[in-house]
Amino acid sequence: MQQAVIFVRVSKKEQDYQRQVEDLRAVAQSQAVQVVAEISEKISGAKRNQDREGIQQLLELSRQGAIQKVLVSEVSRLGRSTVEVLQIVEELTQLGVSIYVQNFGLETLKNGKRNPVAQFMFTLLAEFARLERETLRERILSGMDEARRQGIKIGRPVGATEEKAVFLKKYAAVARQLHAGLSVRNTAKLCDVAINTVRKVKTLL
CATH class of the missing domain: 3.40.50.1390 (Resolvase, N-terminal catalytic domain)
Known part of the structure; x- marks a missing residue:
């Protein structure tokens, strides 16, 4: 089989x-x-x-x-x-x-x-899958441009970005594993978080 x-x-x-x-x-x-x-x-x-x-x-x-x-x-x-x-x-x-x-x-x-x-x-x-993605991306960008022309603010609200200390506190377990020498990939697995989150923590440390 x-x-x-x-x-x-x-x-x-x-x-x-x-x-x-x-x-x-x-x-x-x-x-x-x-x-x-x-x-x-x-x-x-x-x-x-x-x-x-x-x-x-x-x-x-x-x-x-x-x-x-x-x-x-x-x-x-x-x-x-x-x-x-x-x-x-x-x-x-x-x-x-x-x-x-x-x-x-x-x-x-x-x-x-x-x-x-x-x-x-x-x-x-x-x-075809690539072209579909490109078409979707162009539509999104076109929609954002139109929204800006109408005076609509695009992006996160003011103050929405997490401060460094708050972010690191939120992912303290990730920081501990990185300090212990664990790789980014293994840390993501162990802590059950996205690998990009682990990379961001590593950058901020």
Whole structure:
């Protein structure tokens, strides 16, 4: 039986990825594969692969030979940067790990060999995801410009920025772990906070 990873991602902390997980569990059952890990991210898909903890965990399992398949609901869950997504696809392909995309029923490997149709579709879908993100960004910026023209103030209210001492007190546990010599990534895991929060604490220390 093949070992598989379920990989899900949402862009915002308030979004929920449970529906993705449940759908992919059903896919795993229908394909008779064993799910050995469920990796979830709450991070922008435009981030670089090296800055995404979930992607790094996925790649590490693949390099260890612990999995043969990755299940995702759609290509954009792997990322919204065409270059970064294709890097993931290429490395997993080289490692003999197939990626199954639920919404198109695509799989990058067939009987251990590259599926040229899937490879081509991945390139197109990754590019569509990138263009969609760029279009959304342009709309947001255009809306902000229009709001400014109408005299609407954009940004945080005056006084909303936390003072350094207040911020460090809030994340005292993070500061203690960093002082003890723990890495940023391990501190984020131990304290259950975002890695960017740990980096901010480290900068302020």
